[in-house]
Amino acid sequence: MTFSVDLRWRAIVLVYVYNIDRSTVSSVLGVSARSLERWYTQFRKTGNVSSERKNKNKTSRWPPDVCNFVKKYVTANPCFYFEELREELRANFSDLLNISDSSICRALRFDLGLTRKVLTKRASESIPRERREYVQRLLPYYCGPDQLVFVDETSKDARYASNDY
Numbered sequence: 001m002t003f004s005v006d007l008r009w010r011a012i013v014l015v016y017v018y019n020i021d022r023s024t025v026s027s028v029l030g031v032s033a034r035s036l037e038r039w040y041t042q043f044r045k046t047g048n049v050s051s052e053r054k055n056k057n058k059t060s061r062w063p064p065d066v067c068n069f070v071k072k073y074v075t076a077n078p079c080f081y082f083e084e085l086r087e088e089l090r091a092n093f094s095d096l097l098n099i100s101d102s103s104i105c106r107a108l109r110f111d112l113g114l115t116r117k118v119l120t121k122r123a124s125e126s127i128p129r130e131r132r133e134y135v136q137r138l139l140p141y142y143c144g145p146d147q148l149v150f151v152d153e154t155s156k157d158a159r160y161a162s163n164d165y
Contacts, residue, residue, distance in 0.1 A: 003031060008039050008049040015040055060111045061103060066093055067111055074114060078125070 011029055014020045015036070022040070026033045039049050060067055066089070073088060074080070082101045089099050108114045142148070 003035070005050050007031070011036055011039060012043050012049055016043070061098060061107050062096065062111065066096060067107070069093070070107065071112055074108070074112070079130070 007029060011025055011031065014025045014029075015022055022036050023033060026036045029036075043049050062070075069092060070085065070089070073085060077084070082104050085104060086099050086101075089096055138148075
């Protein structure tokens with residue numbers, strides 16, 4: 001349980017200035033004797049009782065060259081699956097051990113600062129480019145609109161995979 005800094009200071013003043021027994025102070029203020037002991041030790045070491053911890057330096061889960069590669073990959077392929085990224089990482093960095101889905105997700109979020117919102121935005125921005133590329137790939141085979149057939153599988157169910165179209 002987190003106690004306010006004001007309560008911590010009151011406890012320290014009662015123990016340090018007024019020399020009241022710690023067990024009495026802990027029972028009157030409703031804090032555990034262990035918490036009071038930690039606050040008193042912290043006060044003796046630092047002169048302060050605030051619970052603010054120093055920010056630790058963040059370390060990446062991957063080496064910098066891997067992070068740079070992933071950043072370039074995400075920029076070049078905004079519509080990607082974790083499996084695709086994992087295969088690219090395996091191909092380019094064979095000694096990299098932590099390439100599970102959860103590691104990739106954490107690295108994207110915390111090391112590279114990419115949220116799903118950013119990735120979705122990039123993917124939606126890349127759709128016109130992908131459409132143009134698709135049309136360019138079809139041009140050698142395309143003679144007219146009566147030649148094309150598209151199958152909509154958006155609501156495809158695996159139970160009906162054996163159906164012949």
